[in-house]
Amino acid sequence: MNKIFFFFFSFFSLFFISCSKKSENSSRPSTGKINTISIVIDDQLWNGIIGDSIRNKFASPVEGLSKEEPQFDINQYPIDVMEGFVTKSRTIIVVKQGKENLFAIKKNQYATPQNVIHITGRNLSDLLEIIEKRTPQIIKVIEEGEIKAHQILLNDSILNPEIIQKQFQLTLKIPKNYSYIVKNKSFVWFKSEFPSGSASLLITQLPICTFNSEDNVLEKVIKVHDSIGTLYIKGKEPSSSLYIDKTYPIYLSQITLDGKPAYETKGVWRLRDNFMFGPFLNYLIVDSKNKRIIYLEGFCYVPSRERRDYMHELESIIKSVQIN
Template sequence: MTRTVQFIFACFLFSALLSSCGSKDKSDNGNSLLQVARGDAAEIILVMDSAQWNGPLGTEMRRTFELVIPGLNREEPLFDLKQVAPKSLNGVLKSAKNMIFVTTLNNNTRAGKIMKGYYTAESLSKINEDPNLFYFTRKDNYARGQEILYLFGKDDESLIRKLRENGDILRQYFEDVENKRLQADLFKIQEKDLADVLYDRHNFKLKIPYGYELAQDKGNFVWLRALDLEVDKTIFVYYEPYTNQDVFKDITALRSRITEKYLRDIEKDNIYITYQDVLPFITKNINFKGSYAVETRGLWKTSDSTNGGPFISYTFVDEVLNRLYYIEGYVYAPSKDRKRDYINEFQAILQSFQPAQSAAPAAGR
């Protein structure tokens, strides 16, 4: 078995051994009585001994979950950790959307004993016997829509090693959770008529949240915008015949070719969207709808350097129609200090894109 599969299997067996302290019956009736989980986007309530939080284990927790997001104007963490001492965990904090409980068996302080109280004697014995067992997850324990990650080990050193070896898996768990929540919120109300138009004209499907309008449609280029007094959000889709894989070697050149041609100021045609070369494009190979793709992050600006901000994009091939796609979301929000949530929003929208091989007519058509 792969390491990830082994972890999932072990955690499935272990989850039944969690102490029932504080948990509720998860029958439909019991679950419906729980309060709705609350909290800000990308916020995690971290329950652990304050002494450990201020030591090497806390440092490793911050390194794991407060990883700096690439491609933004300033440093922003992937998640906002808010540490809470076990004795301070009250009913309000227990309703958080995201929670992490950190426990080590050798911690015999008052806080350590409280943390071990969340486990049965049998589960504590298994933690001590099996070094491969160090986490499991639980849903809706104290509130509906809640996700909890339990991290545990014999001591700080062994848990730190596990965090270093498996940080990607743990981060991805909460990234997936946050992305699903965001999509559910974004797509409560959609611009379905606009989505139908794009499907009819271009043979691709995209979920478009309420508020976006069609700014431009030029054959193989579609420009969508959502404007308010403080924020200008743009999504654009470009495609062309796919000729060879060399295009993936220089996403910078591909993007420049697109934006210089199509993203020009309506009143001043000599001004167009380009990129800020102070930060090189940050690329990552990913699986996008079952196909190879390149995710790109970076900073854009207008050619006269008056406006700018971050962007995220995906480049991939639709083999059915032999199309090379470049899809992007970028934001202009000079009055907003943090841009993380906008990039996460674009990520959720762009990941709803379906090329011809999997696209189907919109609901109700």
């Protein structure tokens, strides 16, 4: 009887210790730079076609930048080091061969917030097929996680939201290092200046009748963008104003922001009769209830450094929008 009691006592003790340890681990704060992925994979797979496929898909160029930069920075670790600091990474992709094919996304497995993507294939062909099929889903999950992580960083230093709320009936998490450049009843331009350049945020609104379902949305976006540039954003010369450079690709997609239909546009801006140029992204949000189109834009001028993370901050600010 005592042996049976001891067995069950030992079993439940180990069970609760295991659960407690798991809970303790998952409550640890995750770490890592924005847009960085930890790839846990054996060197043999990493140095072959599996590694090539992962690099091609997750380090592909970011849309809308004037110079190629990878969508994500990748750090590779062998399977046998899946412990310690690696498990605290915010985004982990574990790739290995096994007895059966497996794909799973586990939230907060070792830390919080965290996405751990598990990919197991019986052979190289199966691994390639899973990676090919699941890449769009994985990228979407990672992108959403990185935006949320960046927004958490913004929480520490936010401008008074009441000013924007009163003027445009919306709130945005705008950091305190941004200041007003232009402010009137229908338009606001915020700017953050730093040693290597500057980042800007534009807010305005248009009557909903400005757009209809039959319009060429991209043409409308370009028209609105260039009109704002002509009115407010100029260089030293009278003819110098901000416009979209159509010699670079322009990316348009339909998304949802704060539960409302929206259009996202990415591309390259240029200052007319000037050497200045850089990336932009803007959003047209259809606010049917208030019969308006909300226009939010972010652009940066960083001539001597990579621009991806500056644009990611602007995207995170804009996607924090909450419309009253």
